[in-house]
Amino acid sequence: MFRAIRPAALYRSAALYKTAPAVVARNAMALNFARTYASAGLARSDVEKRVLDILAGFNKVDANKIALKANFNADLGLDSLDTVEVVMAIEEEFSIEIPDKDADEIKSAEQAVEYISKREDAH
């Protein structure tokens, strides 16, 4: 009986996440096929897009200046505390925890993408 109602319930719980539709779809799939193994890494273009989307969601950032190579501080005009917040948003997006040592080194979207592609547990 429980098995019969399970997929629907899982979809419902997945729909509760207030995240981008793409993420919801991925979560729903992960829940439905709980026994499949992690997919082979993230596509770089996908990572780039998600990182840039995070930057675009920051209201202190001028949308026209957002670029992969843009330095958070020099080009986007973010101060050190804003940078901490951006890096933390990236952590949340990819469900990873970046240690202080590495987080200090991330100063542009490109460096963030670089770091995430090295992390195998990012998804």
Place this chain on the structure above:
Amino acid sequence: MSAAMAAHLSVVTAQSPSLSAARQSVIHLYRDFQRGVPEIMRTHQVDMPMSMIRTKIREEFERHRDVKDLAVIDILLFKGRQEYQETMNAWKQETHIMRYFIKDDAPPKPQGFLEKFLAGRD
């Protein structure tokens, strides 16, 4: 647990060798605080949107933005670490968290003579 065991999240107090090193530790402290927000909200059952807590943390850091004296920064860092440890270990209680928000809810200070008089201030 032995009495000599350091308490959870305690950090040895140190003198910062330079302004840039102090800056780095401030950034680390800020990151720890922001990262701890969900846990703070859970342990203290804070009935506020998460953004308010994040903004308040930011505000407290901004208050000391212009401090340039290394010795003063070290003291502030020590106090911040202490605050972090006490909050995360729930040595603080809900009222201590809410105390940060008193000013936001308070009515504006009376300005003119009569307003001050009526408010019982001189």
